[in-house]
Every structure is written in C-alpha cells, then in structure tokens.
Amino acid sequence: MMKQLILFLALISSSFVKAELNIFACEPEWGALAKELVGEKADIYIATTAQQDPHHIEARPSLLAKARQANLLICTGAELEIGWLPILLQKTGNKSIQKSEQGYFMAADFVELIDKPTKLDRSEGDVHAAGNPHIQTDPRHFLQISQALTQRLQIIDPQNADFYSQQNQLFAKKWNLALQRWEELAKNLKGKRIITHHKSWGYLIRWLGLEEVATLEPKVGLPPTSGHLANVLEKAKQNNAQLIVYSNYEDSKAANWLAEKTQIKQIMLPITVGGTPQAVDLESWFNDLLNRLL
Amino acid sequence: MMRKSILALALLSQNIIAADDVELRQQIDQLKQDYNSRLQQLEEKLQTSSKSSNNKNTFNPDISVILEGRYAYFKNDPENYSLSGFQLGEKVHHSLGEKGFSLGHSEIVMSSNIDDKFYGQLTAALHAHDGETNIELEEAFIQTLGLGHGLTAKFGRFFSEIGYLNQQHPHAWDFADAPLIYRGIFADQYNDDGLQLSWIAPTPFYLNIGAEFLKGGHYPSSGEQSGVGAYTLFAKAGDDFNRENSWQVGLSYWKASKIKERSIMDMMFFGKSQIIGANAVWKYAPNGNSKSQNFKLQTEFFEQRDDGNYGEESIAPIYKNRHRGGYVQAVYQFIPQWRIGLRYDRVESSYTNNGTTPQCCEFGKQTAHRSSIMLDWSNSEFSRLRLQFNRDYSNKEPDNQLFLQYVHSLGSHGAHSF
The missing domain is CATH 3.40.50.1980 (Nitrogenase molybdenum iron protein domain)
Structure with missing residues (x-):
C-alpha cells in the first residue's frame, strides 16, 4: 500500500x-x-x-x-x-x-x-x-x-x-x-507639495524633487484616524499642499475626505506593474504614473 | 618634552588672555559653527550609512514575547468544570481559566537560523495559577533548512502537525479558548518530543505529507516509553481557487500503542489509543488584499478510540472509549482592525465495558456543545483586544462565559502561516 x-x-x-x-x-x-x-x-x-x-x-x-x-x-x-x-x-x-x-x-x-x-x-x-x-x-x-x-x-x-x-x-x-523622456516631462513637478497615504512614494518624491508635506497614516502601517486627519488638514492648509497621492491598493476614503475638505486634487497612482490597466510592463507603468501626476 | 609642552601651553594661554575679548568671541563662534557643521555631517552620515549599522543584533536570536491576560465571567464555577463524556487531561483544569482577572498564556519565543543548514526555536510558556508560576517548555526544536527535494526534518519538542489548529500558538487562535474537541482529546494542544519528517511534493498545487515519531510521554499518551511511544501521519493539500480565494485540506492520524498510567483524576488508563482527524480551511480577501477585509472559514473533525483498561495493565482490553467531535468557525474582518467571529463546537462520547465491574465513567452516549461569538480589535499587527461570549452546554449545567482578553506581542516581527 x-x-x-x-x-x-x-x-x-x-x-x-x-x-x-x-x-x-x-x-x-x-x-x-x-x-x-x-x-x-x-x-x-x-x-x-x-x-x-x-x-x-x-x-x-x-x-x-x-x-x-x-x-x-x-x-x-x-x-x-x-x-x-x-x-x-x-x-x-x-x-x-x-x-x-x-x-x-x-x-x-x-x-x-x-x-x-x-x-x-x-x-x-x-x-x-x-x-x-x-x-x-x-x-x-x-x-x-x-x-x-x-x-x-x-x-x-x-x-x-x-x-x-x-x-x-x-x-x-x-x-x-x-x-530622459520622463525627467523632461516631469520638470514642472519639481517642488510640488504632496500628501501621501503611506511612505510608499519616498523614492519617487526624491527622484522628481517633490516635497512631502504629510502622510495620511498617523504611524507607518496604521490606518488613518480622525484625529490625525485633522492635523493633516491643518498641515495641508498651512503648507499649501497641491496634491494628494494614494496607491491603488490603499483605501481611498481618507484621501477622498481630505480632497473634499481642501479642494486639493487627489490621484491614485499604480504602485507597481498591474496597478492600473495601462501599467502592463515596467515602461508603461511609469508612463502611466507620470501621466497621472502631470 | 612634557615640560616644553607645558611651557608652550602657558605661553598660549597668556596670548589668549592678552587677546581682545571680541576676538575671543569670534573664535568661539567660529569653533561652534565648525562643530555644528561637522555634527550635521556626522548625522547625515549616520542616516545614510550602510545597513550594518542597524544590525548590531544580527547574531542574537529573534525574540518575541507574547503577553496575554483576561477578565473572565463564568456563571458556574470553572473549578468544577468537567467536559461531559471526557476525562480531561490535567492541564485543562488550568486552561479553562479563573473568574475575574487572570494572566493567560505568557510566552517567550526565541528563534534564529543556526547556520546555513539549521534553524532553531524555543518557546517557553509561563502560567500563573493559584499563586504559583509554572514554566512550561512548549517547543525546543531544530529544523533543517533547504535540505533539498522538498524535505524538512525537525528534531526536539514541537507542536504536532496533527489537525490544523494544533501547530498554531494560542496567541494566533481566533478565540480565547480551544475548541471543545481539542480540550477533550489533546488537553488543548498536543506537543511531544521526537522527530518529524515532512515532504512537499513538486506539484503545481501544495501537497505536503509527513510523519512524526514521538516519545509518547505527553497526553493523550502517557508513561515511560522506550523507543517510539506514539506516531503521527499527516497529509495536507491546498491551492488558490483564484486571486481572492485559497483553500487547504488536511488529514491526520495518531497512534500510541502502549499507554501507561494516563492519569485522569485518580484513575489510570492503560492501553492503546488512536486518533483520526480531518480539516478544511477556506480564506477569502477582496482583490486578495487581506489587510482591509478578509474572511476565513475553518472546520475540523477528530475521532479518538481508546482500547484498554483502568487501574492496571490487563491482558485483554475491557473498555472501549469513543470520542468524536469537531467545530466550525467563521471569522470576518469587516473593516481594517475589526473582526467578528462565530464558532460552534460539538463533541460526543460513548463508553462500552466488556468487564464486570464498572470502575470508570458514565456509560452510554453523551453529547456536549457550545456556541461562541467574538469581536476583536487590533490596533496593529502586534496588539489585539478581544471580547468573547460562550453559551456552553459542555458541563452538567449550561454555562454563560464572557472573556475580555488582550493578546499582544512585542519584539521581532512574526510571520503568518496559512
């Protein structure tokens, strides 16, 4: 057997x-x-x-x-x-x-x-x-x-x-x-003040010379709380934030709330290949990412 | 030499004293600026320095500590608890808990890769009960790493791969207490000393088969055993239905042939015991992203057959005990951090006696069941607070039980098995 x-x-x-x-x-x-x-x-x-x-x-x-x-x-x-x-x-x-x-x-x-x-x-x-x-x-x-x-x-x-x-x-x-193409395209983004959901975009921020004003998460990996969001709202106003960014797998609720309160544009960015229908390989992913940012 | 330098210093200081006050200030300011910029440089260096700077503890084992405690309400006195139709292992009488505040299962886990071929882990549980603190060595094993061909061997003391819940640490359980069938036949959880061999087949889906050769010194076996006192066989299979749904099923078998003096209250069981088990788990997460929402359905079934005698080692087994039962539970994380769970337990037992004098047990068939509901909140992966209510029909009198429990872990980051 x-x-x-x-x-x-x-x-x-x-x-x-x-x-x-x-x-x-x-x-x-x-x-x-x-x-x-x-x-x-x-x-x-x-x-x-x-x-x-x-x-x-x-x-x-x-x-x-x-x-x-x-x-x-x-x-x-x-x-x-x-x-x-x-x-x-x-x-x-x-x-x-x-x-x-x-x-x-x-x-x-x-x-x-x-x-x-x-x-x-x-x-x-x-x-x-x-x-x-x-x-x-x-x-x-x-x-x-x-x-x-x-x-x-x-x-x-x-x-x-x-x-x-x-x-x-x-x-x-x-x-x-x-x-070369992306850096040429993204010239205007330099110095743009953004708010992110999680510290996922640290390297993109460095590459494009963006400025991170605040994160929606109160502590790394913890979901946004109303108290923290109130602080972020204050910071967003003080620092004249221009963009709210969240990744495709993150809950958009906090970003939507802040966008509504501040009238700042919020965008979903693909965190990797497959994050959006347009991001089918490495190049198309960054193409789409920059398209969304611009 | 020494004299010369003292002389030079004296001269220098005279010079400084002689120097203008304003000049001195300027010099000091200059110095301050220098130091500030140097400090800044050093700090920057520290920030971007290579990984090694953070890894001073690389050669220390990963240590995590589980802190668990609870407030419990029992309508009946838990000290008088007995599970209908079962003779409980001694451990259970502690694990049912106490009324009011009590510490639960505090654990210290140390683990590390030993070298490129071995991994080791030690788990010590501390139980406080009746003013005494007992340390129990739950796990102390070494395990091969990358033996090749899907093979893994484990030596030492470990939780058996029998069933699904058994090899999970209690802090990973979804309810504050063990299912009734685990309480009844394993005294909550089964570990022993021995050797485990496991093989993962090179199939596109998950297929794992294995065997354990154990000393047989731990409940539900017992006694001084020479050689292999108990063994288990297990098989597991699993896969994804799609990106959102995953499943696993398992079968297991356990046998101990020469149980001696398995003490149950003041009675001793001699004989053989076999357990068969089957389990199934299904997990679902929208988009496969379990962080925000997920659902888990899990069920297990066991049957235990004891053939033997009470009081003495007899030639012909007189008693035939049958225990069987299982549970089904569902846990749903409906929003991040919050989960709700339902569990239903049912066990039954029957005893037949071919001898003349009934020394043990109530004969005939008995059943017991319990329904549980729990709600828990996890601030992070490392902390959890739980509220659980049981309607328990496993004792003579129906019982209402309420637990408010915390299960926190500190130290190294644990990994999540399925």
Missing part, C-alpha cells in the same frame, strides 16, 4: 517537474524586470498582485508549492516580505533559494535605502530597520538591479549567459531613453 502510494506520488510529481529555470518573484515589478531579461528562457511566477499590500501576505499553500520549485527568488528584501518569506524558506525544503545560495536575490541589496529609522521603536509604527523598502518607485533603481540580476542569472544559468547580457544591454538602452 505504502509502496504504491510512493510510486503514485513519484509519477505525478515527475510529470510536473521541468528542467528549465523557475523564477519566483515576490512582487510584480521584479517579475516584469525578470521578464525583460529572460524572455522565454524561464518560467516566472509572481507571488503577489498590484492589488495586494506585499507587507500583508500569508504563506499560502500555493506560495509554498511554487517556492518549492523555484531556482531563483527575486524579492524586494529590506523586511518588506518579513511576514511571509521566512516561512517559505523554512518550510519548502528548497536548497537553492536559501539565504546563503545564489538563488536568493533581494533587490534592496543593490540600491541605497532612504528613511532609515534613527531609533527602532514600534511606537513609531511598523518601521523597517533597513530603511524604506518601496524602492520600485524610483525608476533609476531598475538599472542597477537589472545589472545585478543579470550577473545572478549568468551564475545560475551559465548556458544562457550571453543571452542575458544582451537582454540587459537592450533593457538599459531602452530604460535610459525612457528616463
């Missing part, structure tokens, strides 16, 4: 095993970047959608099954996935994606993080010791990360090393052109 069961399991499992590269991307932006580099040479599974807050994900059965088969894990890092990634690493018994292995790729390791807390205390909210993990909102980061990811792909899949290198050059060329 036991033998038959094992045989059966071996049979069904062998039919699903594929020899090629299996990439597990924690967030859509890394899935999209991987797609630019690997083309059809790998299977890419994207663990979260743009509609999900990547901080609030459970290590669901489907994620365990997919992480079990991955040879390359591409995540943000900087504690963004702290609530679920450790379980995937512990439970799946997959050697190639463990921290010590080449299959563990954290994008935040390759860029300079901002908003590092000078003190670590939960009374400040759910702060990240490593700094602000929402690195995808500065498009310049993708050049560095793409370079690092290419090197990693070449180690994991040396057969296609030349291909990855070519793809990376193509991407860099395309991306540099796009950056």
